[in-house]
Amino acid sequence: MTLKSSTSPKSHIPPLASLRAFEATVRLGGFARAATELSVSTSAVSHQIRGLEDLLGARLLERSTGLGGIGLTEAGASLLPAVSHALSLLEEACSQVKGVPKKLTVAANGSFSSMWLARRLAEFSARYPETPLNAITLDGDPDFARHEVDVAIVHIHVDKVRADDLVLFREEVFPVCAPELHPFASKAVCRCRLLQETHENAPEFEWRNWKAQFGLPSDFDTKIVRYSGFSQVLGAAIGGAGIALGRLPLIEADLRSGRLMRLFPDLSRPASWCFVLRTAPERRHKLLEPLIEFLRLEAALPAAQVRSSAVAAGV
Template identity: 80%
Template sequence: MSHIPPLASLRAFEAAVRLGGFARAAAELNVSTSAVSHQIRGLENLLGARLLERSTGVGGISLTAAGANLLPGVSRALALLEEACAQVKGVPRTLTVSANGSFSALWLARRLAEFSARHPETPLNAITLDGEPDFARHGIDLAIVHIHADEVRDDDLVLFQEEVFPVCGPDLYPLASKAVCRCRLLQETHDRAPELEWRNWAAHFGLPADFDTKIVRYSGFSQVVGAAIGGAGIALGRLPLIEAELRSGRLIRLFPGLSRPASWRFVMRAEPERRHKLLEPLVAFLREEAAVAAAPDAQPSAAPVAAIGTGR
């Protein structure tokens, strides 16, 4: 134990990395910024290695190779200490789940609230993150990540593969079901997802050469869904994300039977060392919910249309 640095220096290091700066770490630890800097400098002297690169900008820092090696162990140790102290005090540790914004808003948020209602003794924290999760920095127990099918790892738990098909609001349905080319087309900007681009559906619907002028592009799927519900145009819907909108009738599926598989997957990744007691029950609950949402009866649609018109 004589080789373990003072706890205060380890806390200062972890907080500075997690919060992205000395000033934020100081505010959380209720000390001065210079105290945080002093603690980290002392830690580096004790270990004989530089842990952080300090920027000349406003509080900017970045991990060195040595710092990156140290951070996971420090984060796990502090988490274990926090959990042990919480148990003694009778306060359960918070269960933290991360996912991107569209998935959180359209599918995950309601289900996390339902899971929390089943386990009212445990605080639950839902955060929105895009890309690869930083488990240590954000204290994440379970991350739901949207990745291309080619990037799924052996240890990933696939939550579901999406199905893509045209949808619109009920007010637009009478026109959209007969003349797609006369409607505004709503499109999400997404890399390596040809099924989400209207140009790859153009031949099927007999769209005119200048159909690109009818496309409105959005940076997120939530925006696409909101516009479609409001009657702004036809969207390429992603099931199960729009399962609730289909069930409620806020969105109607066009041309039953017409769909394409998505190129991306939602997968679940768990913190390998910091295992929350409710992690496995949560994973099982979400997998059950995903199976129900992807079932055939979760895809209501309007009555089949005799033919797809071009409106010409």
């Protein structure tokens, strides 16, 4: 078949190479990193972006932001989402033609990933075995473009929830301990070692805010062992080292298995922090919506099931 020449006006879409250079430079934070990814020289990347700016008649990058870094101008910030989205669509289409599915990347912090998310991602992957699933550990709100993340589960203070956030769940806090310690601990909290996580802006994670409720003595602070992360607190509690302030749903599996027990079945407080879903504005993987719906359903189940199990066991 012979293709006829077109008489339509010349396209205003810039060359793909210049758009790729622009996106990679912003995502990776510099010309040298972009050059390495694109397998060209640093000067070639700079030349491509200069040509793109000349073609569009607008400055896209600020090249003097600190120690040799780059920053987006207003025009660059306006262009970037469309370029990133278009390149993402092209990548997915080419992958399909080649028979290599585009990977789906999920980010979350370490504690949440290991205690709640990892098993569920494996279950989701089993439903869609043709799509590679990539789970990475990141604290805080990720740079979606730089880390190539499709969806992030972010742990934030309830006061910081944005209008476009999808709240997965708010944590629930209550005292827990190992089964062998439970008979003694439930009657004499003040005589037990207290395990505590260091966490900013979360008063419910600190034993001093439970002092009156348990009648803790004035010198109770000497009984506290402080840890930098919740995984350490959890390990110590499961090992029978003392009483911890557990966080549901992170301890869901430990309550189900009996490795941990609630000290008092009806005693709990809502946490100051919650987990929210945030998606990359320029990345729209075909399995993004199915994954979000799967996680929403999973998040809706555990709390009620754990409470029912605890009541049935007389915990």
